[in-house]
Amino acid sequence: MTAATILIADDDRAIRTVLTQALGRLGHEVRTTGNAATLWRWVADGQGDLVITDVVMPDENGLDLIPRIKKLRPELRVIVMSAQNTLITALKAAERGAFEYLPKPFDLKELVSVVERALNSNTHAAPMVNDPNDGEEQLPLIGRSPAMQEIYRVLARLMGTDLTVMITGESGTGKELVARALHDYGKRRNGAFVAINMAAIPRELIESELFGHEKGAFTGATNRSTGRFEQAQGGTLFLDEIGDMPLEAQTRLLRVLQEGEYTTVGGRTPIKTDVRIIAATHRDLRTLIRQGLFREDLFYRLCVVPIRLPPLRERTEDIPLLVRHFLNIGISQGLPAKSIDQGAMDRLKRYRWPGNVRELENLVRRLAALYSQEVISLDVVEAELADATPAAQPVEETQSEGLSAAVERHLKDYFAAHKDGIPSNGLYDRVLREIERPLISLSLSATRGNQIKAAQMLGLNRNTLRKKIRDLDIQVMRGIK
């Protein structure tokens, strides 16, 4: 990388110092200021090869500066850093033509790599998009955890595109909300957003629901009917619970994705489609593929951009914000204003939330509607959670999850059960033994105790297997299955 002049605007002196040192060490000349006006003066004077700017500064919002910079010097790249870590900030930065958006606190290594990318990539100007959302801001997604930040950044990058997106995540993690945000803030926001849930429609009707049918196409088809593809023309089609789509419908969908046209059920004339597809599932599609229940070719067509929504238990720092958000919704619906004390909040953060944000939303609604106290305390939350727990673990979830997801689930509980989340030393070997023991036992029982066959099946040397059997203290009983 050749030495460049980097202009930095941030009202936080510590950040200016850290960046000056880190970028100076790479041989760049760094100029820093605590306000937007100075930054603008430098840019207008033709100085600098790259701009790094904060959003909230004493004199002007850094995001407002970007369009002016882009107009005057389209080739100048702007990196935005912000502690206003919402989807809207990420979107605005992308829409106004920022090269990259980094939520604060940022990782210095990442910042350096973004700077390198900005300085090395060719300097054609990023496309300018008008900001559709300068007015009232209603955040579409709540949460400022690092996990959600990552989601916002991916969403912001996707806004100018029509790429097919596959959203995975447990039930209630906000998959539909993300699909809607992609539509509402994307290129197709003036078209329709049409959602169809594969699990909620009788299997034999799915094709007709998707593609429409002609009069007389099947018993009961007394009239021509339009399908969701037609309704979503020019907009977005959200295929929810795609893992539940019957194989025949999958084949038809694949053809549509390949050829860009379809025929109605019973119809012959091909109809061109102009629909952006977003699919979602809470199931492990790779397992379904192995079981022959999902087409691998369709999977790759749909999975152009995969987005994994983390379960709520992996972003417990979002819980206070979500609680406040749902309490506010309650107030707007006429429920009394309430707050939650620290003990109760801590308990909510420790709970597993198998039903994720939806479960939290329902709980907060119950708390707001059913309890008279203004401040909700721990005992109330305990009572509500005790009621919720038995039905909370979705059986299907554990049945369809893959091995690595099951191991991950167990390990998370294991970490969480230790003080400060730090288990005692020697964890690696302990965990491997836990996995090796059932693997070897089951292999031996499958081969009726025949160690030669078991070693072959496992792909282990016979002596290695024997040693493992000894070390792991596994009982070998010949002939018993």
Ligand SMILES: Nc1ncnc2c1ncn2[C@@H]1O[C@H](COP(=O)(O)OP(=O)(O)OP(=O)(O)O)[C@@H](O)[C@H]1O
């Ligand atoms: N980040 C979030 N901010 C605010 N509300 C959220 C968030 N995530 C989810 N919700 C709310 O939680 C509920 C469930 O979200 P959504 O229906 O999008 O989940 P899902 O993953 O599609 O669930 P399912 O797989 O069961 O269909 C909705 O009421 C949604 O508004």
